[in-house]
Amino acid sequence: MTENDQxxxxxxxxxxxxxxAAEYYQLTGKPLGVTGEIAExxxxxxxxxxxxxxxxxxYDATRQTPAGPMRVQIKGRAYGERANRSQRLGTIKRDADCDTVLLVLLDNLTLEPREIWEANYSAVEGRLAVPGSKSRDRGALGVPEFKKLAERIWPIADTGF
Structure with missing residues (x-):
């Protein structure tokens, strides 16, 4: 099987x-466990x-840049109107050979992409190092907390031009 066929x-x-997976979530309120693979x-x-x-x-992927390959951790989260606003990302690997972290927010009813956010890995690691949170100790940030460190990169905002 060629790469294109694959x-x-x-x-x-x-x-x-x-x-x-979307129907399973609607019936049970629980994810089926494929969100990460779909997000990647x-x-x-x-x-x-x-x-x-x-x-x-x-890291989960690489992005080619003029300075060489950039290593990317990808986190996916099914998120929507009925979603708990305090949802957390999966564990962010600490001390990783990584340059940036992406958060792919998927519609929790369809698993179609809604937004993609990107944060510099060092900023994420710095936030995880702040004491006072058991979640951060485990390498987990809340979605709103991650967004404060990140920039939305998809969809690209309409500039009116």
Missing amino acids: ACRVREILATVKPL YIAAELLGLELAPPRTKG
Whole structure:
């Protein structure tokens, strides 16, 4: 199977899984457990990232820049109108070989992308180091807390031009 065939097959699988995972969430109020994989694939497709091999330590994808490859941790969260506003990202790997962290917010009813936010890894690590929170000790930030460190990179805001 060529890389192009493999990418097409992954798209087909995700097209099948997303509605099932969304229906499961609607019926149970619990995620099916595929949000992270869907978020990684969506980020790669929308932002032109190259996904790292499975179990790569510290990052999930790379972005090619003029200065060389940038290593990216990708976190996904199903989020929506009925979502608990204090939702947290999954554990952010500490002391990782990583340059930036992406948060892919998916609609919790459809798992379609809503927004992608990006924060510098050192800023995220700095926030995680602030004492006084068991969640931060575990490497978890709330979605609103992450957004304060980040910039929305997708969809790109309409500038009116």
